[in-house]
Amino acid sequence: MADAAVESRRTPAQVWREMSRGNERFVAGEPQHPRQDVERRTELAGSQAPHAALFGCSDSRLAAEIIFDKGLGDLFVVRNAGQVISDSVIASLEYAVAVLDVPLIIVLAHDACGAVQAAIDLDSAESAQLPPHIAGHIAGIRPAVRLAATRDPEDVGRAHLERTVRALVERSELISDAIAAGTLGVVGANYxxxxxxxxxxxxxGALES
Incomplete structure (x- = not known):
């Protein structure tokens, strides 16, 4: 329980700096692979105190613990194709904030996103019909196609990321209140x-200190 108390005292800015340092190690090819041993696995069996929550795309190239050089129990991860906001995503992130006391949420997009490209393609009259569940999911990205400066996937992806962060805060009173209180930060980023x-x-939120 002492570990959980230590984690909960970290500020959003401190956690973001730690995440950034881990990514720098990954980029440099010098990862430490922390907290991935048998002892850590045993330590976590009874409870968890993650450093941050991460909502990202399900793309197989976007392995959160690897690109931030984190270990078991460090990240509370929620993923779906194209990081499309939904009630289940919001509920999971609210759980991370209210129950697990994480000080940081990262919304992580990436370039060359297939879901973003599918949304762009669907906006064309010549687009092929998608299976209904896929089309319904991709519909959450289609507004970004119209909001973006161009139909370039990078522009659309950026518009979708910004829209996702905004929707998360607008739709969750719990999360917006935590940001206002200074106990939570939200970072939208692109991998x-x-x-x-x-x-x-x-x-x-409080990410500058």
């Missing part, structure tokens, strides 16, 4: 597949 960099695009 560069080739370079390995996580590039922040949107930041809300």
């Amino acid at each position: 560069r597949l080739i370079e390995g960099h996580v590039v922040p695009a949107v930041a809300l």
Whole structure:
């Protein structure tokens, strides 16, 4: 229980700096692979106190613990294709904030996102019909196609990321209240597949200290 108390005292800014340092190690090819041993597995059997919550795309190239050089129990991860906001996503992130006391939520997009490209393609009259469940999911990205400066996937992906962060805060009173209280920060960032960099695009809350 002492570990959980220590984690809960970390500020959003401190946790974001730790996440950024882990990503820098990954980019440099010098990961430490922390907290991935048998002792850590045993330590976590009874409870968890993650450093941060992460909502990201399900893309197989976007392994959160690897790109941030984290270990078991460090991240509370929620994923779906194209990081599309939903009631289940909000509920999971609210659980991370209210029950697990995480000080940081990262919303993580990436370049060359297939879900974003599918949303762009669906906006064309010549687009092929998608299975209904996939089309219904991709519909959450289609507004970004209209909001983006161009139909370039990078522009659409950026618009979708910003819209997702905004929707998360607007739809969750619990999360917006925690940001206002200074106990929670939200970072919207984009992962560069080739370079390995996580590039922040949107930041809300006490992340400057």
